[in-house]
Amino acid sequence: MRLNTLKPAPGARAERTRVGRGIGSGLGKTAGRGHKGSFARSGKGKIKAGFEGGQMPMHMRLPKVGFRSRIAKDTAEVMLYQLDKLEAGEIDFAALRAAKLVPSTAKKAKIVKKGELTKAFVLKGVLATAGAKAAVEAAGGKVVDGE
Template identity: 35%
Template sequence: MNLEKLPKIKTKKAKRIGRGAGSGKGKTAGRGTKGQKARGKVSITHPHFEGGQRPLFKRLPYRRGKGNSKISKKPLAVNLDVINLLPKGITVNIDSLIKYQIVDANDAKKFGVKILGDGNISSSYIFEVKTSKSAAKKIEKSGGKVVNQFSITKEPVDQNGENKKEAKSK
């Protein structure tokens, strides 16, 4: 029997950790040198632990609002004199303002767009975005139309889209 003709062993023996320098995992047993993690059981499970030092999130001040989130931004403001740059008779909505590079696409979709009444409008347009009262007056005066998609009703509405007060009275 030759040693080279023996079948190969598929599974290796597991290394015995901490059993002498010759084992390959002796002395510190793969734990590095010193520190709490090198000694005994480790009870640090959360990611904010900084070795007993005051954690960063405790050093920072509290911030206002629900979930310490940023204050939501207002919609992007576009004045009427900028609208004159658009082709005549176009429908002005978020997509058309993005197409003609008047507003940034990401910000417009995230925060919305509002038309303000600064300046004059020369031709008639159909507006499908939020408008200020002064802008709406100037638009209608020039022969345009404001289709407000964002009108908010204060009356409660049920699942069918009907007014709850009217549904109860029926």
Template identity: 45%
Template structure:
């Protein structure tokens, strides 16, 4: 008979919750034998035993709540202000001195080449070439962004700066 039930296709008429996932509701104040009689699980005295007790989340016993104690700073320009991290854009910087040290003259510097050289390891974060240091080798550099002085330094060394559209 159990095999017949298993073979029956699932439909609205035979859906049941998983065993143990649904518990009967707690019936308080229904006698001492129930385990929740007399004080109904509220304890003896105090604010929590009274009706209208503040048992909501974030209630701090009458103390000034944290959202009122915290300073009110607005705007995305301060890191300690409101949480704008989800809107913050980020890039991973690579300096021209690192390109000079790790790549040969006339090399094609792509995102994969930067990754293998250990410079731009994060795959999903755009790469920006920055102008710290000097570059003397002509390189063809592919990146998402270039600082103006980095682009000028690469082109002054005889290389080209190719912007990747992402």
């Protein structure tokens, strides 16, 4: 084997189809592009996603609905009944994360009133809803520097 004798395996490289080379070739005149229209023109073969031929596209005909908060994905919700399973005492964000009540992607935690609270907790640096705050204080605990 020599460098000057190297060539690709048979069938590995297909010959380029020559278009627009006369009637006898089978791809003369319009060169397989048909007659007129955007696909017949040079550089115009692509249609943008969602384009419906000039008709008002579906995504513009339908009404805009809803709102998704970007802040919500950073804040994890912790229910009162989940909090009740922990040992009574001081609870902060690190304690909630250690107890696996808050996912690792969350940056903040908020206590939400759902379920009952029987133990006294001191919540530090954790957000709480008004109902949750009242429930914590009713159980003999308190919320410190949260909102």
